[in-house]
Amino acid sequence: MSYLKGYAVYQWLAGCLLLLLTGCSLGESKFLAGDLGGVNHTSAGINYFSVNGYGGPNISPYGSRGGMCCAMLPRHWQPGLKLKVEWETDPDPYARLKRKPSGYGxxxxxxxxxxxxxQQHSVIVDLPPYEDRLCALEVHFLPCNQVKVSTSCWAYPSPNSPIKEPLEMKEPAVCPK
Known part of the structure; x- marks a missing residue:
């Protein structure tokens, strides 16, 4: 008898929780969430980056990282939407640092x-168009502190990715203004 009573209480609580969760999802959310990742086309290390305050991973020179959750974007894309991308670079990420006399650290x-x-950097970029679905927000760090952003479901280096720059790009002697 007590087993059935406990099971009934469990079902009742589960039903209440389901109703609460359903109640929270009534109506359409104003935002979409997607993974935040980055591709570093430069020889500098990216210590960290953020897009509109959402933190992304560190990225090694000529590397990529993704899967950070989450970037939030408006559910419906409109022309004129902008993103603020901030990042910190380490121009010599493989520097051998002198060790403590103890040899540790x-x-x-x-x-x-x-x-x-x-070096800290910040730039405002256009948010590329997307449908009412967001797979990921992919930030590409290019030479001369240039940034491109993709909302495509095709991640770099897929031939279908909208970003076509090669991974290992060299910094020009003079950067364009």
């Missing part, structure tokens, strides 16, 4: 000196 003075070379 980097020397703090060497680390502070290395970290002084980090």
């Amino acid at each position: 980097p020397d703090e003075v060497a680390y502070v000196k290395h970290k002084a070379n980090y």
Whole structure:
């Protein structure tokens, strides 16, 4: 008898939870969520980046990372939508830092000196069109601190990706204004 009573209480609680969750999803959300990832086409390391405040992963030189959850975008795309992309670069990500005399961990003075070379960047870019579905927001870091963004379901380096730049790009002697 107590087993049936406990099971009935469990079913009742599960039903209440289901009703609460259903109640929260009534009506259409104003936003879509998608993974946030990046592709680094440069020799600098990307220590971190964000898009409209949503944090992305660090990315090694000439590398890519994805799967960070989540970037939120308006459910319905409209012309004129912008994104603010902020990032920090390490121009010498493979620098060998001097070790502490104990041999464990980097020397703090060497680390502070290395970290002084980090560079912060920020740019406003157009949000490319997308349907009422968002697979991912993919940010491409190009030479001269240029950024391109894709909302395509085709991730780089797929031939169907809208971003066609090669992965290993060299920094020009003079960057365009």
